[in-house]
Amino acid sequence: MSMEGNYEINGELVVLGIESSCDDTSAAVLRGNRLLSNVIASQKVHEAYGGVVPELASRAHLRNVVPVVSEALRRAELKAEDLDLIAYTRGPGLLGSLLVGTSFAKGLSEGLKIPMVDVNHLQAHVLAHFIQEGEEEREVPHFPFLCLLVSGGNSQIVLVRSPLDMEIIGKTIDDAAGEAFDKCAKVMGLGYPGGPVINKLGNEGDPFAFTFAEPQIAGYDYSFSGLKTSFLYKLRDELAKDPHFVENNKADLCASLQRTIVEILMKKLSRAAKDLGIKEVAVAGGVSANSALRDAMVAYGERSGSRAFIPPFAYTTDNAAMVAMAGAYRFASGASSSMADAPFSKVVI
Ligand code: KG4
Numbered sequence: 426m427s428m429e430g431n432y433e434i435n436g437e438l439v440v441l442g443i444e445s446s447c448d449d450t451s452a453a454v455l456r457g458n459r460l461l462s463n464v465i466a467s468q469k470v471h472e473a474y475g476g477v478v479p480e481l482a483s484r485a486h487l488r489n490v491v492p493v494v495s496e497a498l499r500r501a502e503l504k505a506e507d508l509d510l511i512a513y514t515r516g517p518g519l520l521g522s523l524l525v526g527t528s529f530a531k532g533l534s535e536g537l538k539i540p541m542v543d544v545n546h547l548q549a550h551v552l553a554h555f556i557q558e559g560e561e562e563r564e565v566p567h568f569p570f571l572c573l574l575v576s577g578g579n580s581q582i583v584l585v586r587s588p589l590d591m592e593i594i595g596k597t598i599d600d601a602a603g604e605a606f607d608k609c610a611k612v613m614g615l616g617y618p619g620g621p622v623i624n625k626l627g628n629e630g631d632p633f634a635f636t637f638a639e640p641q642i643a644g645y646d647y648s649f650s651g652l653k654t655s656f657l658y659k660l661r662d663e664l665a666k667d668p669h670f671v672e673n674n675k676a677d678l679c680a681s682l683q684r685t686i687v688e689i690l691m692k693k694l695s696r697a698a699k700d701l702g703i704k705e706v707a708v709a710g711g712v713s714a715n716s717a718l719r720d721a722m723v724a725y726g727e728r729s730g731s732r733a734f735i736p737p738f739a740y741t742t743d744n745a746a747m748v749a750m751a752g753a754y755r756f757a758s759g760a761s762s763s764m765a766d767a768p769f770s771k772v773v774i
Pocket of ligand 1: 447575576577578579602603604606607618619620621624710711712713714715716741742743
């Protein structure tokens with residue numbers, strides 16, 4: 426998505442953000458670019474199914490949206506009448522889930538007679554780097570910068586020219602990085618979502634104990650399905666010899682898998698930064714909570730003389746603070762949204 430315009434945010438603008446694209450119901454309040462509250466209700470109901478069940482997610486959003494918005498206002502010490510703008514995630518995501526946040530935003534905007542703006546969830550992840558908290562002034566990236574956007578549904582390298590001018594220059598051609606973590610965790614019986622468990626166990630293992638296939642893909646695109654198959658075959662072969670193989674090598678398997686995924690991600694990001702002569706890199710999305718990836722970003726920054734930006738943990742998961750931030754930028758550029766705007770499920774930026 427590209428948009429020209431004025432990105433000067435009114436520091437007094439009070440924005441309510443609403444996020445419901447997947448399995449987190451979240452509401453946040455921002456004054457200008459400063460966070461006043463950020464409330465997230467995660468849905469535990471999916472754990473038993475090994476993945477997000479769309480219909481259950483929609484129903485949980487319906488139950489959560491009113492209490493979550495009320496709590497965000499309470500923590501911000503504001504009333505609904507104090508809001509100037511509503512920003513909501515329009516997509517990409519699960520349509521049923523998006524419909525809940527979209528409908529709620531439209532109803533509230535109409536009831537309060539205040540404007541609303543629709544927000545692209547992926548742009549919002551990138552713009553989380555511009556949220557300020559408390560009294561401190563956090564350093565923010567300069568444009569243009571590259572953002573590695575890695576979650577359960579996406580793995581992309583985004584060239585960020587300005588707050589609303591972003592281009593995907595590389596993306597996964599099959600699985601996302603988070604999916605690779607989750608699927609490999611599943612075959613080891615580690616539950617869902619597997620990324621955080623692999624991270625925890627992996628930090629105690631030897632990252633060079635095992636080697637798995639790395640993709641040979643042209644340009645800045647990613648692929649993780651080959652790695653997943655290679656991991657699966659390794660387990661199958663070893664389990665045929667020793668039924669306790671996974672149990673006895675869990676930490677080393679997690680460490681080696683984690684190292685491989687991080688190496689794949691960093692290789693393309695650093696190549697893109699070098700080719701484009703960009704000295705500012707950032708990471709965003711659920712997988713940006715991974716400690717090995719965070720360490721690799723810092724190490725890359727030091728090695729290459731670049732500035733590397735890692736988001737606070739609260740913004741790695743789906744959250745409405747980033748939606749409010751993106752909404753404030755969209756509003757500053759003159760954008761608005763109408764009752765006719767329907768949610769979209771597909772990835773666009
Ligand atoms: O952005 P996100 O919250 O939502 C979706 O895109 O669904 O990302 C969730 C993904 C999951 O695949 C999860 O396993 C992964 O992020 N994840 C992690 C870590 N924390 C979450 N992967 C690796 N290490 C982590 N610490």
